[in-house]
Ligand SMILES: NC(=O)c1ccc[n+]([C@@H]2O[C@H](COP(=O)([O-])OP(=O)(O)OC[C@H]3O[C@@H](n4cnc5c(N)ncnc54)[C@H](O)[C@@H]3O)[C@@H](O)[C@H]2O)c1
């Protein structure tokens with residue numbers, strides 16, 4: 001099969017590119033390298049350096065069909081940044097996705113896989129795991145921009161027959177077990193790479209945002225899913241959208257607190273992690289855990305990395321081997 005991956009130079013997209021290539025598919029990447037890395041794209045994969053906001057250039061790539069499907073990862077994805085620049089998020093995520101979906105319709109593509117997010121569920125705190133029937137109440141322009149694209153895809157199917165899968169990931173983490181790709185954002189805002197860097201002494205004490213949440217240890221709880229498991233979830237879902245569109249909440253279904261993450265990094269690395277309590281980060285729900293049963297039942301997918309330590313270990317190994325990440329810019 002021949003697939004186009006937008007955002008294939010980024011963290012999750014690059015792991016999906018590897019999984020698609022490993023499965024013998026023909027893959028091309030469209031990315032503007034705004035947060036991704038040229039070095040994350042495997043040799044032999046055709047690369048189009050294109051900004052999805054450039055509708056003409058985007059359409060020129062889609063015109064190079066036939067494609068068996070598009071997997072759309074490209075986005076800005078920082079909740080806090082979106083609270084400062086909401087319109088930028090509607091432009092970069094909303095408009096960019098519209099351009100891409102429009103070209104998919106023009107060129108008669110049949111399958112579209114979309115990176116949605118747990119940030120759809122930013123409403124009142126929920127202690128229980130979140131399934132697909134939960135109300136979509138985004139707590140940020142980032143989450144809202146993803147919710148809007150989910151609705152665009154609903155109508156693109158109803159009116160134009162573009163089948164889609166909205167994959168609502170919770171927290172992606174870890175790195176390719178063979179060390180071919182890993183997480184390298186600048187600035188890094190995600191907890192696991194920050195805790196690892198604190199263990200390595202590469203940054204001052206980790207600030208734990210909020211220690212007074214209504215959780216057992218007072219810190220936030222999240223559902224960490226290994227990025228390779230997410231990649232396999234994409235391979236599974238491609239077979240699922242032959243004749244219908246689907247929406248799935250994707251996670252391990254296990255919640256780990258921020259302090260659990262610190263302890264897991266300490267166990268994996270054998271180093272202590274300096275940390276200090278800090279005020280809550282605006283927009284952070286106390287608990288976000290997926291109920292992924294629908295996806296398990298429909299596709300047979302089951303995560304191979306369930307334990308937090310197993311996830312952390314791959315991230316640690318990648319960071320140790322690549323202290324400067326992909327080495328194409330200075331990571332903050
Ligand atoms: N990382 C997570 O835990 C997480 C959780 C839920 C959802 N998501 C979603 O998954 C997707 C991938 O996330 P990630 O962590 O890999 O992010 P990332 O920043 O590492 O990757 C995004 C990629 O998209 C590219 N890109 C951004 N805007 C573009 C544009 N206008 N045109 C072309 N390319 C563009 C970037 O250069 C980068 O390579 C995003 O859509 C994100 O919202 C991520």
Ligand SMILES: O=c1ccn([C@@H]2O[C@H](COP(=O)(O)OP(=O)(O)O[C@H]3O[C@H](CO)[C@H](O)[C@H](O)[C@H]3O)[C@@H](O)[C@H]2O)c(=O)[nH]1
Pocket residue numbers: 077078079117118119120169170171172189190191192194206207208209210220221222258281284288
């Ligand atoms: O220095 C830090 C960084 C993070 N945290 C905490 O660690 C937890 C996880 O934070 P991340 O930034 O790693 O992840 P988020 O849960 O905020 O965000 C992830 O899930 C979101 C959905 O809720 C979005 O999809 C987003 O793209 C994705 O990275 C949060 O409680 C956060 O406050 C700290 O305490 N200190």
